[in-house]
Amino acid sequence: xxxxxxxxxxxxxxxxxxxxxxxxxxxxxxxxxxxxxxxxxxxxxxxxxxxxxxxxxxxxxxxxxxxxxxxxxxxxxxxxxxxxxxxxxxxxxxxxxxxxxxxxxxxxxxxxxxxxxxxxxxxxxxxxxxxxxxxxxxxxxxxxxxxxxxxxxxxxxxxxxxxxxxxxxxxxxxxxxxx
Amino acid sequence: xxxxxxxxxxxxxxxxxxxxxxxxxxxxxxxxxxxxxxxxxxxxxxxxxxxxxxxxxxxxxxxxxxxxxxxxxxxxxxxxxxxxxxxxxxxxxxxxxxxxxxxxxxxxxxxxxxxxxxxxxxxxxxxxxxxxxxxx
Numbered sequence: 360x361x362x363x364x365x366x367x368x369x370x371x372x373x374x375x376x377x378x379x380x381x382x383x384x385x386x387x388x389x390x391x392x393x394x395x396x397x398x399x400x401x402x403x404x405x406x407x408x409x410x411x412x413x414x415x416x417x418x419x420x421x422x423x424x425x426x427x428x429x430x431x432x433x434x435x436x437x438x439x440x441x442x443x444x445x446x447x448x449x450x451x452x453x454x455x456x457x458x459x460x461x462x463x464x465x466x467x468x469x470x471x472x473x474x475x476x477x478x479x480x481x482x483x484x485x486x487x488x489x490x491x492x493x494x495x496x497x498x499x500x501x502x503x504x505x506x507x508x509x510x511x512x513x514x515x516x517x518x519x520x521x522x523x524x525x526x527x528x529x530x531x532x533x534x535x536x537x538x
Numbered sequence: 539x540x541x542x543x544x545x546x547x548x549x550x551x552x553x554x555x556x557x558x559x560x561x562x563x564x565x566x567x568x569x570x571x572x573x574x575x576x577x578x579x580x581x582x583x584x585x586x587x588x589x590x591x592x593x594x595x596x597x598x599x600x601x602x603x604x605x606x607x608x609x610x611x612x613x614x615x616x617x618x619x620x621x622x623x624x625x626x627x628x629x630x631x632x633x634x635x636x637x638x639x640x641x642x643x644x645x646x647x648x649x650x651x652x653x654x655x656x657x658x659x660x661x662x663x664x665x666x667x668x669x670x671x672x673x674x
Binding site for chain 2: 385386387388403405406408421422423424425426428430431432433434435446449450452534536
């Protein structure tokens, strides 16, 4: 009897342990891509902070604007000073939930569709968004991936080249591997 | 009169070529090189405290500036681009100073004391440093 209670207790602890798993990364990757007939502009950030709570699908992303690296240093400067005003708004973030979290099996390898709903803040402007993506489960680790578009106008991002060599709509690619 | 027009055209061509060269060739190969800059020296603990107590003030003091951070290595990792990243320990168990090195450096040992020089890019739970390198 004592043994059964002990085993039961052990099982409950283990289950509670997995249910409370918080996946996190400090080295997530977010890229953005602007495509116009005149010019393709791409920048990468490799120091994205992100966390996902396995139990309820809560997720958070924190991105420092000055962490975006452009192939061209002058573009990087313009991006920071004229477009994102990163001295005033150093950080972009997303806070929300994976609304279909129950359909993701975090213990079984596979690629699961995941829709994230929450608030995104860019350039000091916060908007409610719904973003489609996937959670990939592979050998006990997970990767969150998403490709979505952001209209610069909606976030009050102004810059002389928007509509010219900078596309009015930018494609964001998220690729974060969690531990 | 013709001479003036001709010289104006020539000046425009030279200026145009010059700008083109500056914007698309020179700047492509001349990213800010923090290694040659004079840096603010600070401990990992003090830098994190500065951000935790007043982020706006800390941004004025440190954002986009060259800093040399002194601290103990808590963890090293390789980011998704293959670069080495180092987390410096602080008295806060949940936060530190997170430095992404400009190159891969496998010589960094956990629990060793290091000085890392780079550009401070702000606060997102950790204070983050980019384009960093180890100072001997």
